[in-house]
Amino acid sequence: MSSILVVHGSPRGERSHSRRLTEAFITAWQAANPQSLPTRREVGRTVMPAVNEAFIAAAFYPEPQARPLTMQADLALSDSLVAELKAHDRLVISAPMHNFGVPSGVKAWIDQIVRIGLTFNHSLDNGVSQYEPLVLGKKALIVTSRGDFGFGPGGPLEAMNHADTWLRTVLGFIGINDVTVVAAEGEESTEHSFARSCAEAEQRLLALARTF
Template sequence: MTQTLLHIDTSARHHGSVSRDLSARIVDRLSPDHLIHRDLSQALPQITEAWVGATFTPDDVRTDAQRETLALSDRLVDELAAADTIVIGTPMYNFGIPASLKAWVDLIARVGRTFEYTETGPRGLLTGKRAIIAIATGGAEIGSDADFASGYLRFVLGFMGVTDVQIVAADRLNADQDAALDSAAAQITALAA
């Protein structure tokens, strides 16, 4: 069975980035048949009033300008929909995710495309996918009260139907870098391919 993997890097750093290194190692471990790579270090645009208006306009009556407004968002959603596995490499910036990753979430969280509203509440449309999030932190511990990154990503992916979410953590790097990197390497080795 052919496996497609969407690899998302978010660190502003290209050299010496722990999250980029970890996510690349995860991709190598999983050895996908098809790889889509999206580097968010060159920030995505923020959503605008025109974008919101276009998303809430039914597709069959959207203007050409509205279609152009949604073109990048459509590409990002198509990448996500095509993937069997999503690997996100992210640092923790100021206890949360980078702004570029939040912009990606804003552009892909689309009613009718990645989730829908039902009589019983919202329902994710991206079911049957797996996500692995590699998070690097300087001082915060993943799962602690100071971690506003892993829980948010787990929740927002689950909201869109991706409920199989694993975290690979290299946390508290400033406290004991060797131990954090060894722990992350063991977590990657333990991942099912």
């Protein structure tokens, strides 16, 4: 039985296009997987703490099993977020493009889950860094909306897309390489063209829900 973690990154509620498209996908996915319930993690409309000095000191403590209680507390949220990610075999990230990147809540969530010893390992081979991903066997879907057209592969604005492209990179770093991106483009264009893009994205998501 598949399990799915949904990370909502938009700071908007019902006005969010990426959120609406993601929920349409989840509804269809539940219809195809009636025994499974999605887990939703809200990072767009709640405050996701940014990494600070105490977090870094605790995360890189030389003896993880002997961390002081204060350091354990500094990592408590991160530990729970990593456990939540590992407990699901499917991941959906709903993340509109903000200023060519991801919303701040999504960036903060990523910083909380990319953890040495938990989601990746690091070693040296003759002085050269070697990285080992530890989050294996999962699939991911990124649902995004963009203000203009052409940010996708081969598009005229592709080089300015540091949103889903960055997410692909960081997910691959921890071991999630099976990643699908579905985008609605043109929110700042004409209403008709954006509505058409949203409809096309939704149809693709509904079809994907049967096999994801």
